[in-house]
Amino acid sequence: MSPDPGIGLKLGAEPRFERCQPSAIAAVCSRSFRDALQRIARYKQLTCPEEIRVHTSRDEASVEFFYLEAEEVQPDVLVDLGLSWILSIGRRGTDGQITPLRLELTRPVQHRELLRNHFSAECGSKPTATHSYFAAAASTGHS
Amino acid sequence: MNDRFRISSLWAQRLTEHKLALPTLLRLAGLPAGFFEQEKIYATTAELFAYGVPLAR
Numbered sequence: 358m359s360p361d362p363g364i365g366l367k368l369g370a371e372p373r374f375e376r377c378q379p380s381a382i383a384a385v386c387s388r389s390f391r392d393a394l395q396r397i398a399r400y401k402q403l404t405c406p407e408e409i410r411v412h413t414s415r416d417e418a419s420v421e422f423f424y425l426e427a428e429e430v431q432p433d434v435l436v437d438l439g440l441s442w443i444l445s446i447g448r449r450g451t452d453g454q455i456t457p458l459r460l461e462l463t464r465p466v467q468h469r470e471l472l473r474n475h476f477s478a479e480c481g482s483k484p485t486a487t488h489s490y491f492a493a494a495a496s497t498g499h500s
Numbered sequence: 501m502n503d504r505f506r507i508s509s510l511w512a513q514r515l516t517e518h519k520l521a522l523p524t525l526l527r528l529a530g531l532p533a534g535f536f537e538q539e540k541i542y543a544t545t546a547e548l549f550a551y552g553v554p555l556a557r
Contacts, residue, residue: 358528358554359520365556368514376510405505406545426503426545432552 362468365434366475369441374449381442385450390493393450394420397443409443417458421490433464436489444476444491457491464489503544512536520555528554 361367371377377385380400387393391411398409406425411418422439424431440460447455457478463486466472472480476491512522526535529550535541543551 358525359518359556361518362556364518364520365552367518368555371514378508406501406503407505424545424549425501427549428546429549432549432556434556435549435552438552 363437363471363475365437366441366471368434369438370445371442381446384446387450390447390451390455391418393446394418394443397446417492417494419461419490419492421488423488431488436462436464440489440491441475447493455493457493460489460491461486462489463487504542505545505548507541507543507548509536509541511541525551525554 371381374382374385380397383400384393384397387396391413394409394411398411401407401409408423408425410421410423412421420440420443422431422436444455444457457476459478460472460476460480461483462480463484464482465484466480466482469480478491515522515525522536523533526533529547531543531547531551
């Protein structure tokens with residue numbers, strides 16, 4: 358329907374702060390990106406069948422979305438939308454300090470340049486992974 | 501947990517801003533024509549996914 362391969366990325370990145378959902382505004386006002394992710398994860402846990410899982414290792418934190426009631430594979434455009442949305446919150450809340458280390462998609466990567474430009478990170482494909490995610494340095498976004 | 505997502509009415513506005521025809525999108529997604537005109541908009545996971553599929557076609 359849309360000829361733009363970046364439509365999911367664009368829909369996820371709301372440029373006007375006043376139009377953000379209250380949960381996104383609360384996340385932007387968090388102390389750190391990690392705190393923001395926890396707030397969003399808590400909100401989603403309380404309101405809808407979706408989870409945001411953050412895996413933190415020593416050097417990096419990865420962010421994944423899980424639809425608990427999903428019986429089908431998440432459409433690619435919604436993957437892009439979700440990852441773009443969470444990144445836009447991180448960037449807005451940290452004055453652009455959040456830069457993903459990499460983006461891993463479960464689908465074959467198309468439009469690699471588009472994804473690289475949007476996330477400022479290399480994009481890989483991990484067909485064996487259960488969900489797509491992006492990883493950021495664990496120490497970024499702390500005030 | 502109910503299988504229910506609250507959808508912002510601004511979604512319709514954003515889709516229109518990106519020059520996406522709402523009636524076509526809703527028809528392809530199998531959603532009712534008045535989906536975005538409800539006072540409070542809710543969608544199941546299946547409906548949410550159905551909405552996403554035709555977007556990138």
